Amino acid sequence: MQFERINLNRRSLLKTAVAVGATSTLGLSACSDNKPEFILPKLEGAIGKDGKRVQPWRNWSGNQSCEHNELLVPKNSDDLIAMVKQTKQRIRLVGSGHSFSALVPTNESLMSLAYFNGISNVDVKTKQFDVAANTVLAAAGAELWQHGLSLQNMPDINTQTFAGAIATSTHGTGINFGSMSTTVKQMTLVNGLGEEVNCSADENTELFNAARTNIGALGAVTNIRIEAEDKYYLKETSWMLGLEEGLANMEKLRDQHRHFEFYALPHADYILGITLDKVKETELLEQKVNNGDAYETFRTLSKVVDAVPFLRSFIVNAGASRVEKEVRTGKNYEVFGNLRDIQFNEMEYSVPAEYGVACLREILATIKKQNIDVIFPIEVRYIQADDIWLSPFYQQDCCAISCHNFHDKDYKKYFAIIEPIFWKYQGRPHWGKVHTLTAKEQRARYPKFDDFLKVRQQMDPKNIFTNDHINTVLGLG
Ligand SMILES: Cc1cc2nc3c(=O)[nH]c(=O)nc-3n(C[C@H](O)[C@H](O)[C@H](O)COP(=O)(O)OP(=O)(O)OC[C@H]3O[C@@H](n4cnc5c(N)ncnc54)[C@H](O)[C@@H]3O)c2cc1C
Incomplete structure (x- = not known):
């Protein structure tokens, strides 16, 4: 089988993976029987x-x-x-x-809180600014840049709101960077009694420790004061490594670069490494990197897999082996922001950083052994420890491992096979992603779980800001 040389970049690789999986008709695996449980209910x-x-x-x-x-x-x-x-x-x-x-x-x-929108009170000296709760992350980039400032780090996408991102400890990658919640200096909330309350490291400190990862259970956050840093340019390099070479070097790469993450390809012998480092304005590349035509790659590989679905592993390896190194530079917020226009579902657990390699190895081996019908890349990132009570990174540097599957695939069976592996490595789930833990298991993972509940009881004694899921994960009602 001949493949034309294709300049497959990071974004098109992800789409290619989606394409291959979406068109795969392999009917042998544990996860391939399309039950209607993921079909959207009619509302x-x-x-x-x-x-x-x-x-x-x-x-x-x-x-x-x-x-x-x-x-x-x-x-x-x-x-x-x-x-x-x-x-x-x-x-x-x-x-x-x-x-x-x-x-x-x-x-x-x-x-x-759609009307609670916008950035204000930018203080260049302290590098802090206020952001109204419902402002999306994307709105911060250009506006802060005008003041000579930038966010310290960003997650994969920039369409979340500040309040939503902070509620779940949303994070990017970089072992010297905490989640977005760690950049919060002050918050204003309206609690379940209709009282407006401020908190910071000096004022209502218990509330501050709880509110920086609040899963929407303490009241409505209306304003957040965030610490930024001086504006900076980034150089992003992505390249394909052999799986063993990548696993052997992942901790070294993590320590050598400002940001490092990688995507491991299920059923394949490759991982895609991505590093981001600061560069000076004079080092910016003149030409914008050609991102290629993702849909062309999509079509090419889809057709191949349609014709020979039993060659899934071979096809993904062949595609991966043709990925060329890519370098792009720009203002940090332009480089950080990814487009995610193919919907998926995701489970993410953060394990202690030192268990990252072993945990990932076991996940990849299990996918192969159980012939799980997934080729969606597994994302691996590093996050610095913090002191926030319900943060998955509470008092431990973490390796966050994210498993995905297409929105119209039965992700539940795949995740059910993988989730116990995360438990074995002492993982804590992302509050905003799929998991099955209840209050009993969460309490065992968070030393300050009951302190959070105490603050929640004071903030919302009538349980106004709850739903069934909150009751399950916090053990209320
Ligand atoms: C394509 C995609 C990419 C993603 N990438 C990343 C990533 O790179 N890193 C990562 O960590 N996560 C990532 N996530 C997860 C996402 O960042 C979190 O789930 C985040 O919480 C979503 O924010 P949101 O604004 O959509 O809030 P929602 O999902 O709408 O709400 C999240 C929580 O915030 C609460 N909330 C919202 N507004 C308020 C308010 N004003 N006051 C109090 N509580 C409030 C809600 O009640 C809820 O509990 C990704 C998700 C998607 C779909």
């Missing part, structure tokens, strides 16, 4: 107080949805306080709806 919308149907809600991938009976969109803090004081039912806050776990769904009130 009509609940009847609201005015007798009209309320538009139902779905998250980004479609694996979470709800028919709430009321949508609350306060225009300002006074409005928000009044709504909380007057409510006769529970409220769940929603940001951009980019969580894969059931943090948001409710059949009572759904609240969006």
